[in-house]
Amino acid sequence: MARTERLLSLLQILRRHRHPVAGQLLADELGISIRTLYRDIAALQALGATIEGEPGVGYVLRPGFLLPPLMFSQAELEALILGMRWVSSFADRSLAVAATDALAKIEDVLPPQARDGMGAVPLRVGPPGPAASLTEDLTSLRDAIRRERKLEVRYRGKDGHESRRVIWPFAIGYFTSGRILVGWCELRQDYRHFRTDRLVGTRTLADRYPRRRTTMLREWLKHQSASSPPN
Structure with missing residues (x-):
């Protein structure tokens, strides 16, 4: 070495x-x-x-020391490329655009030898599933999570019935078949999963929810079963 x-x-x-x-x-x-x-x-x-x-x-x-720009190993570059291509294919519109822009910035400032090796190993991801809309924009959901704000949502269930909920969002799951918003539902008084393609409308409220998102995430992960289907 x-x-x-x-x-x-x-x-x-x-x-x-x-x-x-x-x-x-x-x-x-x-x-x-x-x-x-x-x-x-x-x-x-x-x-x-x-x-x-x-x-x-x-x-x-101790925190604060920065590496010289783009000092990545070949394996690290390949991991970044694959990850950003996955985001470009499966994330919502704003994240997909951000991933494409970030990859272009990385490629632009790489040393010539590293840049030439970026495409040496073809790394591709499969097409998104039918529920993973490439036009979806979840920026407002991510913003509500960052700010720990309550969300008022209109949600369409599997039977087509719409309900109004106030939820405390704390995570978004990105899958090949679609995206899931995870939060505490005031109506059900429990953690619930909401398919983002069934969110008919959302409104970020001024109220902060009374718990920290990191605490809820840990609690949800502790009790979450891998087989729990979205509601």
């Missing part, structure tokens, strides 16, 4: 940990000696990385 790649790998390992990591564990994961690890940490510190710790205690990378 080249030294530059090793330094980038060391930074990435440190980013995965919020608490100090023993130097020997870092050296073992990188396949280097402990003396080489100490030199690499010193080199990163000289470049401006705030790595705190000492031999026998462990090392931790």
